[in-house]
Amino acid sequence: MKRFMTFLFGIIFCLAAIAVGGYLYVRSGHMPVATSAPPMPFEKRIAGMALNAKIQAEAPKDAPIQPDEPNLTAGAQIYAVNCAFCHGLPNQTAAPTAAKGMFPVPPQLFEHTVTDDPVGETYWKVANGIRLTGMPSFSKSLSDTQMWQVSLLMAHADKLPDQAKAVLTPNAAATVKK
Ligand code: HEC
Numbered sequence: 001m002k003r004f005m006t007f008l009f010g011i012i013f014c015l016a017a018i019a020v021g022g023y024l025y026v027r028s029g030h031m032p033v034a035t036s037a038p039p040m041p042f043e044k045r046i047a048g049m050a051l052n053a054k055i056q057a058e059a060p061k062d063a064p065i066q067p068d069e070p071n072l073t074a075g076a077q078i079y080a081v082n083c084a085f086c087h088g089l090p091n092q093t094a095a096p097t098a099a100k101g102m103f104p105v106p107p108q109l110f111e112h113t114v115t116d117d118p119v120g121e122t123y124w125k126v127a128n129g130i131r132l133t134g135m136p137s138f139s140k141s142l143s144d145t146q147m148w149q150v151s152l153l154m155a156h157a158d159k160l161p162d163q164a165k166a167v168l169t170p171n172a173a174a175t176v177k178k
Helices: 002-027 044-056 069-082 120-129 144-155 162-167 172-176
Strands: none
Touching: 044 120, 069 144, 069 162, 120 144, 162 172
């Protein structure tokens, strides 16, 4: 019994030490809270693992609409208004202004195309957003069909019809009706 009590006491002491250590770390001002601060050790990996596990469990497998010309062109219009100021346009050399100061920096989606990602995965990200990044959830601002249209645009970014491409030039994007 005595040995067990010592053992139990040891565990309680360790847990308390971890809690106090964590508290002191946060209070000491060493935890990165600025967007411009470098990531914490394993921050990216842990966040990535959590996100992938959630998407595996929840993302729908197939799109309920076809990747035809009207849907892709509608997707391009949605992209020009809602996404381009963070994720850029095709053949755009510099990242949009605000995007440069974000952490994590929004990937330029037409440079590193998300074409390989399953369309349901992109839909999940558009609908839900990605916590602790600047990626917003669009489920309150776009309809379900619109979210699928812009997700299909991403999945077909390397083989878009001309009508959709025409919307994704800087001048055309600036004049798309909001
Ligand atoms: C305010 C800036 C912002 C806007 C607007 C925005 N995003 Fe994002 N998005 C981000 C950031 C930041 C990330 C990176 C998250 C990360 O690193 O995990 C991201 C990630 C993504 C990803 C995942 C990319 C990958 O490589 O896995 C997709 C897909 C995406 N966004 C699509 C969209 C679409 C489609 C829209 C418009 C409907 C949009 N985003 C609007 C900031 C934005």
